[in-house]
Amino acid sequence: MLLSPVPMHIPDGFLSVLVSVVFWALSVVGVGYALKRVNEDLGERQVPIMGVLAAAIFAGQMLNFSVTGGTSGHLLGAALATIVLGPWAAVLVMTSVVGIQAVVFQDGGLLALGANIFNMSIVGVAVSYFTYKSMQRLLQQLVKDQPWSIPVSGFVAGWVSIFIAALACALQLALSGSSPANVAIPAMSGIHALIGIGEGLITAGALAFILAAQRDLLQPAAAPVGSHRAVWVGGLVIAVLLAILSPLASAHPDGLEWVAEQRGFLDLAQEPLYEIIPDYVLPGIGNEALATILAGVIGVGLVLAATLAVAYVRRRVQSVEV
């Protein structure tokens, strides 16, 4: 019932133990630091607010609008949570949402939960924060205090957060050898470039509404910029790194292979992942670029099919319940 058809929650069985453990460690550090900051900056008054707003973001993922052919656009909420609550609280809110989705609704695996928290809570929030603040500053310079600058920044933040989080997800799959890099990365980024538009539109709509109904919630004074500079830089670094790394890994999968070998990934991983994968040229197609594009198109089709299948099953389940 609460399953979201955003194909970004990695189930168990897809990530190698090493990749799972590494991203668990990264998530524990990130969430731990966010907890520390929230403990310092916010009072006990904020605890119920974070809990209830996490529930609101979770429930907000149910709200959808029809796009076409039975598919629908809906919210992940990392950008919205970041803009309304500030980055540290948003990390905790998204961790709570993603955690409950994994433990109760099997939307994302338990061993893979570290990677999912990393993608949706840490990458999603940091990139949202960086994009939103940068857009705000840019628009401030260009048009001064236009009322639409907040929703517009929200749209961009929503789109970028989804896109970059999807890249992180695709790279994790490729590193685990569960999906070839030259298929996973174009497919994930292609489909999420579309899903991101829905996310951006809903985020912008929500901000426009909050601006009209309860302006004080979005006052810039509420979020001091200086103390969050680390998040801004973090978001910048993550976004740039993933945006550069992914096309590289996609165009030169042997680069990923090389990294894997250098780091001893191959020895530690459960199997020699890359030995049995040829050099990523799809069989029978001489032209490497053409093969990559073809693989991307097929990948997009597959993910689209997956999304449709989830939507279909969901509808079936709902009609059974009713």
Next chain:
Amino acid sequence: MLHQLDARVKVNLTLSFILATTLTPPGAWPVLTLLAALALAVVILAELRARFVLVRTALALPFALAALPLLFTVAGTPLFELPWGWTASWEGLLRVANIVVKTWLSVLMAFTLTATTPFTAILVALRGWRLPRLLVTIVALTWRYLFVLVEEAQRLMRARAARSGQIVEGRGKSLAWRARVTGGMAGNLLLRGADRAERIYSAMSARGYDGEPRVVAQPPLTAGHRALLALGYLFLALLALTGILFWG
């Protein structure tokens, strides 16, 4: 009978099962079969309806399509050919099947855990893992108010359906308009949530809340539970080790 088992035992054994499944190398089908038998036994002990289990666990499977390209990119004995020179290999098929089976077994066990254990009990069990109190409190509050806010969201959607009519494709307002309305509803949900949070905070303060959650201390695990845990760990470790040694 699984419903009454201590949540700490169930949580730890479920995670160990998933870890052992993930550690099993591809091609170690005998080990996967044993793990599947174990999972089946647990599902039977849990006394869940088969249809319910199958429908819920199938929901996680579409993600398996992400592994499908491996069918064509892994080199090996040709299996069949598609136009444009796409050759599926036997080895590729095994790799894909391996991922799908592992995913399904993991989902099956995770689902059995949640179907037999209240979420609050799982949360209490996770406290034993030294999860920070603040995080546990936030997650507990999220869970407590999730269904309240889901009903709120359903009310919003019912109101939309009642007022703007069922949107027929290709007619009515534009996509951007629909998206904006949905966004407005999400913002409304957030504001209602914030209002509710204020009330909840007042109520909690009135009852003496000072930022520290109070919980009932957990009784220590009984000898029987400890033995069950040790047996489970041993069995799963043996299975994973067998897989790694003989097929790794």
